[in-house]
Amino acid sequence: xxxxxxxxxxxxxxxxxxxxxxxxxxxxxxxxxxxxxxxxxxxxxxxxxxxxxxxxxxxxxxxxxxxxxxxxxxxxxxxxxxxxxxxxxxxxxxxxxxxxxxxxxxxxxxxxxxxxxxxxxxxxxxxxxxxxxxxxxxxxxxxxxxxxxxxxxxxxxxxxxxxxxxxxxxxxx
Numbered sequence: 125x126x127x128x129x130x131x132x133x134x135x136x137x138x139x140x141x142x143x144x145x146x147x148x149x150x151x152x153x154x155x156x157x158x159x160x161x162x163x164x165x166x167x168x169x170x171x172x173x174x175x176x177x178x179x180x181x182x183x184x185x186x187x188x189x190x191x192x193x194x195x196x197x198x199x200x201x202x203x204x205x206x207x208x209x210x211x212x213x214x215x216x217x218x219x220x221x222x223x224x225x226x227x228x229x230x231x232x233x234x235x236x237x238x239x240x241x242x243x244x245x246x247x248x249x250x251x252x253x254x255x256x257x258x259x260x261x262x263x264x265x266x267x268x269x270x271x272x273x274x275x276x277x278x279x280x281x282x283x284x285x286x287x288x289x290x291x292x293x294x295x296x297x
Contacts, residue, residue, distance in 0.1 A: 155181075155216065158203075158209070160177065161212070162232045163236075164203075173236075175238070180234055181195060184231065213256035217256075229257065229259045230267045233267055250268075
């Protein structure tokens with residue numbers, strides 16, 4: 125009861141509940157550690173995956189460069205100490221609702237497809253993590269197709285833009 129009153133007073137005062145901040149940080153940390161595990165499932169993390177992981181974590185969590193670097197350093201340490209996926213998924217199941225867990229699966233696909241095609245190691249780890257997160261096979265496949273289509277569309281646009289930009293007249297000349 126006193127915890128609820130304390131939270132209510134923090135809300136009225138416009139302050140943030142420290143427990144909420146700790147939960148948010150833990151959620152970000154565990155998510156980043158799981159994404160790190162996915163990015164390194166079959167080898168060392170490629171530079172493309174490292175950049176994708178950085179961008180995904182920074183944009184999804186609204187972090188600045190320093191906070192993103194710090195979070196990814198903590199996540200790498202947590203990942204190296206973890207024995208299995210259950211360590212991460214159990215915590216995420218306690219913190220996130222179903223939509224949040226689906227977003228984590230989507231982020232995993234985004235990391236995997238950052239450097240092209242997913243291999244059997246990539247698909248297997250995402251399948252196992254999604255299963256532990258309670259994301260159905262159908263939803264997992266839909267998320268995979270969505271991310272793949274977005275990556276393909278982005279690649280297509282990028283291949284056209286440099287040519288168009290080179291042909292466009294510059295202002296003032």
